[in-house]
Structures are given as C-alpha cells and as structure tokens.
Amino acid sequence: MKAVIQRAKNAQVVVEDKIVGEIDHGFVVLLGVTHDDTIDDAKYIANKLVNLRVFEDENDKMNLSLKDVGGSVLSISQFTLYGDTKKGRRPNFLQAAKPDVANELYETFNQLVAEENVTVETGxxxxxxxxxxxxxxxxxxxxxxxxSK
Structure with a gap:
C-alpha cells in the first residue's frame, strides 16, 4: 500500500459538479492498493499518517502530528500510484489491486484513521x-x- 500525503490548508473533492468531501486543515491522502496488501498494510499507513510530526509547533519546527493539531484527512483512492512506466509510453496498472479488493482496503484504511478521532472525508x-x-x-x-517490513 502506498500513500502520497500532502499537508493542506484546505481541500475538496468534486464529483459530477458536486463537492463530496471537504476539509479545512490537515492532509490530502492519495491511497493506492496492490495485490498483496492486507489489513496490516492499512494499519501501518493509518498509524504512520495520524502520528507524523509535520505540523509546526510554537517554534516553527515540524513537531506536531495531525492528531496534535486537530487536522482532518481528505482520502482519495488512487490506483495510478501502482502505474508502471518502465516500458513504452502508456503505463500499465497490473500491480494495482482489483477494484473490489482495493475498495475494501481503502474503506478499512479510512475507518482506521477515523478510529484515531480524526475526521475523514472521501471522494x-x-x-x-x-x-x-x-x-x-x-x-x-x-x-x-x-x-516497513
């Protein structure tokens, strides 16, 4: 499982001209799932995410976590994180998990983050x-x- 995490002042996701998820402060997370990922991978990413110390403290040092600052997460499923661009000009996505497996682990990840008392919005x-x-x-x-292994 891979996550691209971007610290955000604000964020929203729009589907068919409707805002379906929105946060004021926290992380935008692009989450990709591959074939051999399990709940342990989701637990690892969720735990790492909520405890990463990348928010500034009173001395302007990155010393505070998402939980410390009361931040939220905008979580977006992103199968293209497992795109392979080694051959040719069109990426293949053979390493991305099948949609049913990916969605289950994506939902599990979101639930694990929410269980840490962090608000999760999704696409x-x-x-x-x-x-x-x-x-x-x-x-x-x-x-x-x-x-992590």
Missing part, C-alpha cells in the same frame, strides 16, 4: 474526481507499507 471510489487543495509548505511525503 467516490472509482469515480472521475477533481481534487482541489492548497498544499501548505509545501509538504509532500510518500509512505509505502512495504518499506
């Missing part, structure tokens, strides 16, 4: 989405659950 799994946000810092990080 619509499998839909064409417009994600709009202000990247604060900018701060962008990648968490890969396979690197």
């Amino acid at each position: 619509v799994f499998g839909a064409m989405m417009d994600v709009q946000f202000t990247n604060e810092g900018p701060v962008t990080l990648i968490i890969d659950s396979k690197e």
Whole structure:
C-alpha cells in the first residue's frame, strides 16, 4: 500500500459538479492498493499518517502530528500510484489491486484513521474526481507499507 500525503490548508473533492468531501486543515491522502496488501498494510499507513510530526509547533519546527493539531484527512483512492512506466509510453496498472479488493482496503484504511478521532472525508471510489487543495509548505511525503517490513 502506498500513500502520497500532502499537508493542506484546505481541500475538496468534486464529483459530477458536486463537492463530496471537504476539509479545512490537515492532509490530502492519495491511497493506492496492490495485490498483496492486507489489513496490516492499512494499519501501518493509518498509524504512520495520524502520528507524523509535520505540523509546526510554537517554534516553527515540524513537531506536531495531525492528531496534535486537530487536522482532518481528505482520502482519495488512487490506483495510478501502482502505474508502471518502465516500458513504452502508456503505463500499465497490473500491480494495482482489483477494484473490489482495493475498495475494501481503502474503506478499512479510512475507518482506521477515523478510529484515531480524526475526521475523514472521501471522494467516490472509482469515480472521475477533481481534487482541489492548497498544499501548505509545501509538504509532500510518500509512505509505502512495504518499506516497513
């Protein structure tokens, strides 16, 4: 499982001209799921996400977590994180999990984050989405659950 995490001042996701998810302050998370991911991968990413110390404290040091600052998460499913561009000009997505598996683990991830008392807003799994946000810092990080093993 891979997550691209971007610290945001504000964010929203629009589907068919309707805002379906919106946050004021926190993280925009693009989450990709591959074939061999399990609930343990979702737990690892969720735990890492809510405890990452990338928000400034009173001394302007990145020392506070999402939980410390009362931030929220805008979670977007993103199968293209497992796009392979090694050959040719069109990526293949063979490493991305099948939609039913990916959606189940995506929903599990969102539930795990919410269980940490963090508000989670989402897009619509499998839909064409417009994600709009202000990247604060900018701060962008990648968490890969396979690197935890």
